[in-house]
Amino acid sequence: MTYGWAILVVLAAIGALAYFGVLSPEKFLPEKCTIAPGIDCAGFDVRSTSAIFSLRNGMGKDLDITMLKVGENCTASANTSNIDPPLPAEFPNADLVTFTITGCTNGDIGDRFRGDVVIRYTEEITGITKLTDGGVVGRIKE
Numbered sequence: 175m176t177y178g179w180a181i182l183v184v185l186a187a188i189g190a191l192a193y194f195g196v197l198s199p200e201k202f203l204p205e206k207c208t209i210a211p212g213i214d215c216a217g218f219d220v221r222s223t224s225a226i227f228s229l230r231n232g233m234g235k236d237l238d239i240t241m242l243k244v245g246e247n248c249t250a251s252a253n254t255s256n257i258d259p260p261l262p263a264e265f266p267n268a269d270l271v272t273f274t275i276t277g278c279t280n281g282d283i284g285d286r287f288r289g290d291v292v293i294r295y296t297e298e299i300t301g302i303t304k305l306t307d308g309g310v311v312g313r314i315k316e
Contacts, residue, residue: 205312207291211232212234215227216228216229218310220315223277223280229271230268230270231265231267234267235299237298239294240261240295242257242261244291245310246289285314286314290308292306293308
C-alpha cells in the first residue's frame with residue numbers, strides 16, 4: 175500500500191510538471207537554419223509577418239536568386255515586390271546577402287516556427303536553373 179501512494183505522488187508531480195509546460199521538449203530545442211551544402215544560413219529571424227535570412231554563397235560560382243520560400247505562406251519570386259533586395263538578386267561567390275521577405279503569415283509572436291526553406295537559383299556562367307532546399311526551426315519574434 176505504501177508503494178502505491180508513493181507511485182501516485184510521483185505521477186501527480188509528473189502530471190503537474192507536464193501541465194505547466196516544464197517538460198515540454200520544444201522549449202529546449204535550439205533554433206537552427208540549414209540549407210543544402212554550398213549555401214550557408216549565417217543568420218535568420220522569423221517574424222509574424224516577415225522573414226529575414228542572411229545567406230552566404232559557398233558554391234564557388236556566382237548565382238542569381240530567382241525564388242525564396244520560407245514555410246507555407248512566405249514566398250518571394252522574380253515577379254513579386256515583397257522582398258529586399260528585389261529578385262532576381264545577384265549572389266556573388268563568397269558574399270553574404272541578407273534577404274527580407276514581407277507579407278508573410280508565419281503565426282503568432284512566441285510560437286514555435288518550423289518550415290522548409292526553398293531557394294531557386296540560376297548559375298551565372300552556365301545559365302542552368304537549380305532548386306535547393308533546407309529547413310528552419312525557431313521562435314516567431316515581433
